[in-house]
Amino acid sequence: MPDQEPEMEIVHLLRAVTVELGAHSARFAQRNGMHPTDVRALIALMDAARAGEAVTAGHLGAALGLNSAGTTALVDRLERAGHVRRVRDERDRRRVTVEVDERAVALGRSHFGPLIGRAVELLRGYDERELAAIRGFLTGVREAAGDDGREPDHNDRG
C-alpha cells in the first residue's frame, strides 16, 4: 500500500467531498420525488440559464449522456412535476427548448443555498494566495479528470 505520501490525504479528502456532495444531491432528489438524473438536468438547465443560453431537448440529453428516448422521458417527468416547461422554438419549430420553472429554482436554492453559503463563508477566511491555491488545485483536477483516456490507452482522439 503506497499510501505514505502525505498528498494522498488531500486526494482522499477530495474524493470524500465528491461522495458527500453526491449524497447531498441524492437527498434533494429523494425528498422531492426525483431521480439523480433529474437533479443533474435541473443543474445543467440552471447553468445554461445563468450563461444566458437556451437549451433544447437535444442539448440537454447530450449533456447528460441520454439518448433521445430517455431525454423525452426525462423532460416529460420534469414537466409533469412542474419543474420545467417545454417551449416550441418559433424560429425552428422542430426544436423544443426546456425552461426551468421559477419554483424549481427556488426549491434548489432552499436546499443548496445553505451549503453554498457555508462554502462562501469558508472562502472569506482565506487570503489571495490561499484562494489561488484552492482555485489552482481544483482547476488542475478538473482538467486532469477531463483528459481521460488520452494517455492510458493508445487511442488517438480528435
Add this chain to the structure above:
Amino acid sequence: MPDQEPEMEIVHLLRAVTVELGAHSARFAQRNGMHPTDVRALIALMDAARAGEAVTAGHLGAALGLNSAGTTALVDRLERAGHVRRVRDERDRRRVTVEVDERAVALGRSHFGPLIGRAVELLRGYDERELAAIRGFLTGVREAAGDDGREPDHNDRG
C-alpha cells in the same frame, strides 16, 4: 442574480470538479461494462480494505443506500464479472463478506492512477500554508454537505 461575490467562482469550480469526477467514474464504468453503482461499490470496498475492515453484504448495501434485494443483485453482478468474491464468514455463517479481487484493484488503479498522480503532482507545488487552505476548504465543504436537512427544508428526515 446575486452572483457578484468572487467566492462563487470557486464554488462553481468545485461543482464542476465533482461533475468531471463523476463523468470520469462513469467512463470507467462504461468501459468495463459496469454501472455507476458498481463503481461506487468497488470504491467503498477498497476504502474498507485500506482501513483493514471486512465488509458484509449488508454493510455494503447500507453504504450505498440499497435494500437487500438490490444488494444481492449488485454482488451477483460484481461476482459474475470477477471483480469480487463472496466469502462466508466462518464465525457467523449467516454473513457473507465481500472481497475485492486483485484484478479489480489493478483495473481501478490503471484508470484512476493517472488522475491521482496528477493531483499529487499538483499538490507538491504548494507550500504548507496553501495545503492547509486546500485541506481546510475541502474539510469544511465535506462537513457542510454532511449536515444536511438540519436547517434547510421544512421536512424532518425519517
Add this chain to the structure above:
DNA sequence: ACAAGTATCTCGTTCACCGAGACAATACCG
C-alpha cells in the same frame, strides 16, 4: 414542390432497484 436533413417523440425491451417474504444460522431463555 420534392428530397434530404434534423429534432423530437413513440413503441417495445432490458435491467437496476424496490417491497415482501422465504430460508438459514445464531442468540436468548427456560
Add this chain to the structure above:
DNA sequence: CGGTATTGTCTCGGTGAACGAGATACTTGT
C-alpha cells in the same frame, strides 16, 4: 439441551429509467 426470537442473505414479482429502432414534424436546398 429444546424452542422461539432475531439477524443476515437470498428469491420472487413488479416498477420505472434508459436503450435501440423507427415514426413523425419541421426546415433547407435544388
